[in-house]
Amino acid sequence: MNYKAPRGTHDIFGISASGVSLLEQRAKVIFKRHGFEEVRTPAFEDAALFMRSIGQATDIVEKEMYIFEDRKKRKLALRPEGTASLVRAFIEHRMDVSMPAGRFFYMGEMFRYERPQAGRYRQFHQIGAEFFGSSSPAADAEIIILAQDLLSSVGVNEMNVYINSLGCEKCRPLFREALVKYLGSVRDLCEDCLRRLEKNPLRVLDCKTDSSKFTEVPGMSDYLCDCCKDNFNLTQSLLKSAGCNYIVNEKLVRGLDYYTKTVFEIRSNAIGSQDALAAGGRYDNLVGELGGQNTPAVGFALGSERVLLAAQKTGFFGSFQESEKIFIAVADQELFSEAFSFAVKAMRNGLKGNKNISVFGPVNGKSLTSQLKFADKVKAVKTIVFAKTEFEYGKFLVKNMKDKTQIEVLINEF
Ligand SMILES: [Zn+2]
Ligand SMILES: [Zn+2]
Structure with a gap:
């Protein structure tokens, strides 16, 4: 393109x-x-x-x-x-x-x-x-x-x-008069200035090319x-x-x-x-x-x-507080809707009272490995994994994406 x-x-x-x-x-x-x-x-x-x-x-x-x-x-x-x-x-x-x-x-x-x-x-x-x-x-x-x-x-x-x-x-007209008189004595004004000298002499003072030449310009305060x-x-x-x-x-x-x-x-x-x-x-x-x-x-x-x-x-x-990125993954696809509804709840209410988070919901039909790769791509700090073994006990896994450690956590505690 x-x-x-x-x-x-x-x-x-x-x-x-x-x-x-x-x-x-x-x-x-x-x-x-x-x-x-x-x-x-x-x-x-x-x-x-x-x-x-x-x-x-x-x-x-x-x-x-x-x-x-x-x-x-x-x-x-x-x-x-x-x-x-x-x-x-x-x-x-x-x-x-x-x-x-x-x-x-x-x-x-x-x-x-x-x-x-x-x-x-x-x-x-x-x-x-x-x-x-x-x-x-x-x-x-x-x-x-x-x-x-x-x-x-x-x-x-x-x-x-x-x-x-x-x-x-x-x-202002008195100042304008004095200014025109002064500017008339300045040599080598650019074309813009020459034109503006007649139409709008105050604007001449703004000229980026010539401003250094205006050393003895009259001051408005005197007028x-x-x-x-x-x-x-x-x-x-x-x-x-x-x-x-x-x-x-x-x-x-x-x-x-x-x-x-x-x-x-x-x-x-x-x-x-x-x-x-x-x-x-x-x-x-x-x-x-x-x-x-x-x-x-x-x-x-x-x-x-x-x-x-x-x-x-x-x-x-540098002092910008970025939100904490959380990825929700599913190890077993049959838990997909549970994972999804958990993600939506977190998007609405935050996690454990923390509202400064960005939640990335689960992706269906992908292996856990490719979901974790995706979590790295979105720079997730934590990935919450829904897996059958833990889910049976009302728990999920919380994976720390930096040091790759993981802990089991009770879902309703989170
Ligand atoms: Zn006045
Ligand atoms: Zn000029």
């Missing part, structure tokens, strides 16, 4: 699959404690939704979206991120009117046509949250802490939290209006009071257009890369811009594959 998973996609199994589910399970517990509810949105949406919300002059919209036409010539896109869909759902279900203080989380596959590299795939998993209806810096601080707690929940503790404020529609300044200061003091260490990075602008005021990124040295594990920020205008009632909002997202790569580097998976 010549079929392979498409470039940039991967099959997730074994320990990686356990990692993805474990991260999602832990995230659900943490989200619940913060009062966030789950929302599942479609994997594809009207392509225009993403173009409008993420912004035309962004990498995602210019280069990375999977856009296609369906059979009725509708222009659709596989979702490249979660926020646009959540905002669309929030407005579509009139939650902007009925519950303007909604807190939601999502988890699922996202799609971006990017160059595949370690922990970066074209289909990847994201976990994210959106906090609608609060303009308080307490919401910004809570979202940052939430993202940090999710990372810690899978053993990623060594991280740096970078924050910045992008200002509001009042003060923030009093309201934005107060907001940013309060966000910082709340983070401090909650014991969250952060670094202010004035070059942090994030790759999406909808951010206002606080933006943040969490990076870890564990994967030795410039890329963020989790990121987000405030987007006070997006709900209004997409046709809803003006609703302030703040959110974040993390890429599960990248987080798990960092978790792996910190040795988190």
Whole structure:
């Protein structure tokens, strides 16, 4: 067979699959404690939704979206991120009117046509949250802490939290003007930068090719209006009071257009890369811009594959408690149904109160030798053998697969 998973996609199994589910399970517990509810949105949406919300002059919209036409010539896109869909759902279900203080989380596959590299795939998993209806810096601080707690929940503790404020529609234009003036003086900008300088100069700061040239870039902090300044200061003091260490990075602008005021990124040295594990920020205008009632909002997202790569580097998976594998075998085929019903009972209730087991039921029509070989293949720790001689006395044999010793045990004691 010549079929392979498409470039940039991967099959997730074994320990990686356990990692993805474990991260999602832990995230659900943490989200619940913060009062966030789950929302599942479609994997594809009207392509225009993403173009409008993420912004035309962004990498995602210019280069990375999977856009296609369906059979009725509708222009659709596989979702490249979660926020646009959540905002669309929030407005579509009139939650902007009925519950303007909604807190939601999502988890699922996202799609971006990017160059595949370690922990970066074209289909990847994201976990994210959106906090609608609060303009308080307490919401910004809570979202940052939430993202940090999710990372810690899978053993990623060594991280740096970078924050910045992008200002509001009042003060950002002044900064933008100063930035354009400065960038105009930088020589040899790449083509992307030259184009973005006109459309979206903030995005120029994100350029991976040119970022080292921006040594004397003006800082947003000098341009923030009093309201934005107060907001940013309060966000910082709340983070401090909650014991969250952060670094202010004035070059942090994030790759999406909808951010206002606080933006943040969490990076870890564990994967030795410039890329963020989790990121987000405030987007006070997006709900209004997409046709809803003006609703302030703040959110974040993390890429599960990248987080798990960092978790792996910190040795988190070494502490994984694997279930104990138990194989049920029959030496005499006439005991097959007894063995089978015993196996089902163990699958339902565990064995001797131990629920962290995986039970492999009996295989009929095979010799005991080949059943034991199979037990080794599934890496069983113990094999329980139903044999006539012992069964007559209400017993079976428990074989230790490592040292090959065996003992007789009373069935109803097990
Ligand atoms: Zn402002
Ligand atoms: Zn550039």
